[in-house]
Amino acid sequence: MSSTTTSSPILAVEGLHAHYGKSHVLQGVDLHVNDGELVTLLGRNGAGKTTTLKSICGVVPPTRGRVRFAGQELQGQATHAIAQRGVCLVPEHRGIFKLLTVEENLLLGQRKRSPWQLPDIYRIFPRLQERRRNGGGQLSGGEQQMLAIGRALMNAPRLLMLDEPVEGLAPVIVEEIVAQLQTIKAAGVAIVLVEQNLEVCTQLADRHYVIEQGAIVHEADNAAFLADDAIKDRYLGVGLG
Numbered sequence: 001m002s003s004t005t006t007s008s009p010i011l012a013v014e015g016l017h018a019h020y021g022k023s024h025v026l027q028g029v030d031l032h033v034n035d036g037e038l039v040t041l042l043g044r045n046g047a048g049k050t051t052t053l054k055s056i057c058g059v060v061p062p063t064r065g066r067v068r069f070a071g072q073e074l075q076g077q078a079t080h081a082i083a084q085r086g087v088c089l090v091p092e093h094r095g096i097f098k099l100l101t102v103e104e105n106l107l108l109g110q111r112k113r114s115p116w117q118l119p120d121i122y123r124i125f126p127r128l129q130e131r132r133r134n135g136g137g138q139l140s141g142g143e144q145q146m147l148a149i150g151r152a153l154m155n156a157p158r159l160l161m162l163d164e165p166v167e168g169l170a171p172v173i174v175e176e177i178v179a180q181l182q183t184i185k186a187a188g189v190a191i192v193l194v195e196q197n198l199e200v201c202t203q204l205a206d207r208h209y210v211i212e213q214g215a216i217v218h219e220a221d222n223a224a225f226l227a228d229d230a231i232k233d234r235y236l237g238v239g240l241g
């Protein structure tokens with residue numbers, strides 16, 4: 001495995017295990033994210049990507065292992081306490097309240113001390129401002145994703161975890177979301193990205209992890225990952241066109 005300097009990672013996950021009932025899904029996940037870094041978590045369907053994100057933020061409480069964030073242990077803490085520390089998950093199904101307006105959805109995430117307030121969200125996603133009085137249920141898939149990201153930003157994240165944010169979206173919308181993830185990263189927010197679209201992953205990431213059967217099997221920086229077709233083929237069953 002290649003490795004980068006790890007002066008003080010904002011997130012350090014060590015030996016993380018998680019179960020669904022008797023099903024032992026995470027079998028010792030080790031990964032870290034440095035301050036301001038964007039890392040991806042890649043792997044085939046069912047490998048444990050979503051469960052890793054959910055275990056970090058306490059939605060699926062880990063059964064063993066450590067999650068250390070900004071110097072504090074998160075395992076065993078309630079999800080709202082973890083969110084208050086600045087760990088935000090944007091789930092695959094986005095969690096938009098369909099009967100609330102766009103603006104009401106955004107305000108649900110609001111924290112006064114967040115550097116991201118309504119005007120900031122509308123600046124990076126002008127479509128949300130245009131649609132601010134529309135119901136969440138009236139939005140396109142891309143607009144819902146922007147809303148989910150915007151709401152997470154209102155919560156002052158130091159670590160944003162995104163689960164398949166561009167799945168099923170039109171290429172022009174994917175470009176818009178990629179550009180704004182670059183803006184968010186440039187503002188210093190660390191990001192963990194789970195995404196099947198490898199072009200998006202390699203446009204954005206500093207490093208990549210590959211997970212297989214609930215454990216990390218490969219780590220590479222972006223340049224090494226791009227150069228290594230065998231890894232993409234072996235673990236992901238795809239190549240970059």
Ligand SMILES: Nc1ncnc2c1ncn2[C@@H]1O[C@H](COP(=O)(O)OP(=O)(O)OP(=O)(O)O)[C@@H](O)[C@H]1O
Pocket residue numbers: 020023025043044045046047048049050051052
């Ligand atoms: N709520 C659940 N109850 C029981 N088993 C689950 C549950 N959620 C996921 N699993 C199982 O846990 C394993 C890991 O699932 P997970 O969703 O973490 O994988 P993933 O890598 O995110 O896959 P995908 O790309 O398909 O979303 C799979 O075998 C899945 O069937």
